[in-house]
Amino acid sequence: MKLFTKKSATCLAISTLSALSTGAFANKAPTIEEILVTAELRDTNLLKQASSVSVYTLADIEKQNATHLEQILHNAPNVNFASGASRGRFIQIRGIGERSEFVEPVNFSVGVLVDGIDFTGISTTVTTLDIDQVEILRGPQGTVYGANALAGLINVKTQSVTDEFSGNVKTTLAEYDTRNIEGVVNLPISDNLGVRVALQKNESDGYIDNTFLNREDTQNIDETVARGTFSWQPNEQLDLDLVLFYADADNGYDSFSLDNGRETQTDDPGHDRQETFATSLTSTWHLANGQQLISSVSRADSNIEYGFDEDWTFVGFCDGLACDEANTGFQLEYSSFDNFIRDNENTAIDVRWLSDEGSFTWLAGVYYRDQQVDLRRVYTFLDNDFLTEYETENTAVYGEISFALNEKLTLTTGARIEQRDADYADNDGVVLDADESDWGGKIALEYNLNDNHFIYGLVSRGFKFGGFNPNNTLEPEQREFDSEELLNYEIGSKGSWFNGRLQSQVSVFYQDREDVQLSATNVVCTDGMDQPCTFSDFVDNATAGNSLGLEAQLNFALNDNISVYSSLGLLESEFEDYVSFSHVDANPEQNIGVDLDGHDLPQAPNYTFTVGTNIQLTNDLNLDVQVQGKDDFFFSNDHEFKADGYELLNMRLEYAAADWEFAVWGRNITDVDYEVRGFGTFSNDPRDFFSEVELYTQLGEPRVLGVSASYQF
Secondary structure, three states, X not given: OOOOHHHHHHHHHHHHHHHHHHOOOOOOOOOOOOOEEOOOOOOEEHHHXXXXXXXXXXXXXXXXXXXXXXXXXXXXXXXXXXXXXXXXXXXXXXXXXXXXXXXXXXXXXEEEEEOOEEOOOOHHHOEOOOEEEEEEEEOOOOOOOHHHOOOEEEEEEEOOOOOOOEEXXXXXXXXXXXXXXXXXXXXXXXXXXXXXXXXXXXXXXXXXXXXXXXXXXXXXXXXXXXXEEEEEEEEOOEEEEEEEEEEEEEEEEOOOOOOOOOEEOOOOOEEEEEEEEEEEEEEEEEOHXXXXXXXXXXXXXXXXXEEEEOOOOOOOOOOOOOOOHHHHOOOOOOOOEEEEEEEEEXXXXXXXEEOOOOXXXXXXXXXXXXXXXXXXXXXXXXXXXXXXXXXXXEEEEXXXXXXEOOOOEEEXXXXXXXXXXXXXXXXXXXXXXXXXXXXXXXXXXXXXXXXXXXXXXXEEEEEEOOEEOOOOOOOHHHOEEOOEEEEEEEEXXXXXXXXXXXXXXXXEEEEEEEEEEEEEEEEEOOOOOOOOOEEEEXXXXXXXXXXXXXXXXXXXXXXXXXXXXXXXXXXXXXXXXXXXXXXXXXXXXXXXXXXOOOOEOOOOOOEEEEEEEEEEOOOOEEEEEEEEEEOOEEOOOOOXXXXXXXXXXXEEXXXXXXXXXXXXXXXXXXXXXOEEEEEEEEOOOXXXXXXXXXXXXXXXXOOEXXXXXXXXX
């Protein structure tokens, strides 16, 4: 009895496709082998997947020397992210997704899974350690993942255990005192038992100079990640896979200043910390007639602490300036720190029974999730810490059937019914609860033109449950918000041409949203000037919204040594019949809001693109050059400030000799300043007496040049 045979074959297929991406064709005509998307209900060939999906393999990750998920997201069409922390963990797909998390319990629109473990909302620790591939599924995944994937899903799959002793060690040195070291060991213990252990340490001073403290590391990165994967086949019918995961991120957070840029003046820099213990156990029973019973149990416990210097300055900042107390007659400047401490416990169970491949296939499953989030807010201007408890319990049943109408045409339909109980309580005496249910599903018509060309039409429905706004400054009618529904209409074509040298994926979609959940801001100003305005986020519902767009990806091997790759996302998205009373131009006291009907959604650039080429200069020397770009986009629906569009140039020159590999690389080589978060509903500057609404931005990664070396054994 041999273990890992099927997994090894899959890894080989993925490696072959990676060879196409990198241009390493070993003196023979390149062909595209099968690559599997594992995030769906059953593993599916990427070129036969009836939805818009991007898959990034190990070779793609190495092109950027990426160490974190946020760096990979730059590649994907119609995908964006907002930072406001040490990492860009707030993700948007097709203009849908959250931008921050403070006091309010957040229902996220983009799900994140790592080896079947739910990292939605806690992806600060999702690094590239021993990753096999990253799958980005765009559009609602209402059948597969229900309420957690209204906009889409990001599925991270790490390397599987193989039946050979192997491993690798990699180290990286780069500017800003950036250091990375990781190691992997794959150890077969017997013919049916193996283990894979991976460790990673990421460190960097970050890209901020704190001129008041005379420090260059107040936005530092300090991340430790460890993973153990165990695969056991006790008999021919049963496979068991156990994943043990630990991560500790102790990152700094000191991104904003009154004058913007990369220089801050805080006297109490913030932090962005997360410690996560997680595990998953997946069992696969191979039943009669090719059927399978797959069960997965996972749990993730995370302790998260996120805090920042709210005034962005130091005590005495106004000394000698117009805002000095000696000139104004009262204390104008302020000093405060806001700290959010969360305990997040998430347990999920998923059991599915599926048939063998054939002209008629079926699948049925049940799902259960229990999540408990306890928050402690420690804030300078609160008399007592603010404490909340938020628990949700989700149960669902789902199923999918697929049958061939003829030799070329296949109809696939799936549905999911999900029910949620939610309970909220805080030490202000607020107690809220909700019990609701909703459904998602899809109908897809798939047509095989021939063995190499595939077209599809898809209608899918997604949903996101409602929730609570605990802020006691809100009006009673703002304390709860409604669930959101989305209908996605999509047509697409996938295929390969020229004997496998060209691979293409193209899709066009239209999305219709009802009761759009969006982030708004409640601003409260005092009559005097002894304190600035305070602001707090809450969730509101717009009447509707829609999005129209295109997603295209092309890989083309020009010859045995040169390949080009590209992706393009086009997006037009807007609100329908929405009047915002939290917009900076609104006047809620006179019941006058700002009409945002037809206004673009936030974090939704009209275009995103990647274009690159890979050149095998010699048998040992490889060059990759790529440009990534985004159009400008609104930061928020609360104001009219925009992030500027940008293009980033990345390069990597790699030399491989025997078991060694050396690389010189650069990200953002032209040193473009681009924004990854922006606030524009308030003034935080005592120099103008807190009188002018201004834009404050956090900048993304500047030019970083580095070298790396790896050894495989």
